[in-house]
Amino acid sequence: MTDFPWLSALVLLPILGGAVTAALPSRPAAVLPKQIALGTSTATAVLAAIVGIGYQAGGGMQFTETYEWIGAFGASYALGVDGIGLVLVLLTALLVPLVLLASWHDADTGNTSLFFSLVLLLEGLALAVFMAQDVFLFYVVFEATLIPAYFLVGRFGGVGRARAAMKFLLYMLAGGLIMLASVVGLYAVSADAGAPSYLISDLSQLDYSTWTGRWLFLGFFIAFAIKAPLFPVHTWLPDTTAAATPGTSVLLICVLDKIGTYGMLRFCLELFPEASQWATPVVVTLALISIVYGALMAIGQDDMLRLIGLTSLSHFGFIVLGIFVLNSQGMSGSTLYMFNHGLATAALFLVAGYLIRRRGSSLISEQGGVEKAAPVLAGMFLIAGLATLGLPGLSPFVSEFLVLVGGFDYHWLVGAVAVTGIVLAAIYVLLMYQRTMTGPTSPEIATMPDLNRREIGALAPLVLVMVLLGFYPQPMLDVINPTIESTMTSVGVTDDEPDVPADAAGDTEEEAK
Secondary structure: OOOOOHHHHHHHHHHHHHHHHHHOOOOOOOOHHHHHHHHHHHHHHHHHHHHHHHOOOOOOOEEEEEEEEEHHHOEEEEEEEOHHHHHHHHHHHHHHHHHHHHOOOOOOOOOHHHHHHHHHHHHHHHHHHHHEOEHHHHHHHHHHOHHHHHHHHHHHOOOOHHHHHHHHHHHHHHHHHHHHHHHHHHHHHHHHOOOOOOEHHHHOOOOOOHHHHHHHHHHHHHHHHHHOOOOOOOOHHHHHHHHOOHHHHHHHHHHHOHHHHHHHHHHHHHHOHHHHHHHHHHHHHHHHHHHHHHHHHHHOOOEHHHHHHHHHHHHHHHHHHHHHOOOHHHHHHHHHHHHHHHHHHHHHHHHHHHHHHHHOOOEHHHOOOHHHHOHHHHHHHHHHHHHHOOOOOOHHHHHHHHHHHHHHHHOHHHHHHHHHHHHHHHHHHHHHHHHHHOOOOOHHHHOOOOOOHHHHHHHHHHHHHHHHHHHOOHHHHHHHHHHHHHHHHHHOOOOOOOOOOHHHHHHHHHHHO
């Protein structure tokens, strides 16, 4: 590839597109802001695809850009992608144009220009988070993502949106302030070591004392646990997904929340390896609680959007579990799970949104018999639900399987508890489908229109990618695995050698002779 700043272009294109969109006249149902936003996000997706094609698997950090930013305390404008970051960049670039297409009429009664400009701004900042290779730059864009997210929920959501947006903001700000203490601590440690620097490559070489590393780790981990979210700091999640538009929920859960689990891999493990191993038993326990608690809470929900939000609490438990079992199967599965969860949950949110727009209610108890009136909608709902519960042949199954393998390798009891999450997932997904799509059809539902071409167009790429990766996930794993191996080396852990019975070992030696 040339010296063209591909990553800076990825960040700036949606931000500039958002600025242009925001400057357009704020008329309800205006078409031009939608067209500009969709065109900008599509161009961003093309740029991301170019970066993905040019990425060399196993080549470490690539497309790097580093410029001095605030020299007084060692902050740099530094961007780069490895296998983990690239996966999330591709996910973000894929989801945003689909969200815009699915949300075509979500702001028709309000400020259309503002809604679509906020989505583009959120995309640019999220991409910067996944590519930042300087801790101070990461912190700045990490906090900046809250601005468009807050207004997307508080300005364009439904009933209870003001309260949900404020609760979301307070939780995130609290996590950010805790992380800021650790960011300042990193400056002090690096300055004491010779020269202040916030570059991840420099910080990973520092020698932290045991308790210094553990306190710094906790500052980052708590912020990421809130963002992910992880039990018990998850309570903002169901309120926000119930109040936000389905498209906004996709951006929050499928893109922004991945910052939490990404940060655990990028910062907690790589910068504080000793502290990560020290905290592993507690984190694994919290992850298991999230898996089971989130699934049980989802079973009892009547609001579809709240239910889908709680399923994500369970799924993020799987992702965090895979990260902190500290073996290659778990970490690779978690990274792949981040991508696959984004696909499946986005599809489920968008289909639910189509149904809610037609029925005027998000309550499951007010649905029923939809498959007779809108078979395509029901079919898409079923595919998204089956992907969410990890059906073999759809991409989430592969990542879930790898996490479970990692969990059993860590301890058989951890794997056994995690498996219950899959059983419970089947219950809440199939019950939701049965109560909404089957049964007698009321006169109001009988006249409900099926999905149109635009709505199908927003879902079809998600279904296609889920099927392709469900049967052939190797290209993604080829990108992910070398980075995971490097992360494990940084942490100082290796996979356990397989146990071979003595007689089997003897037979193998005889065959070798």
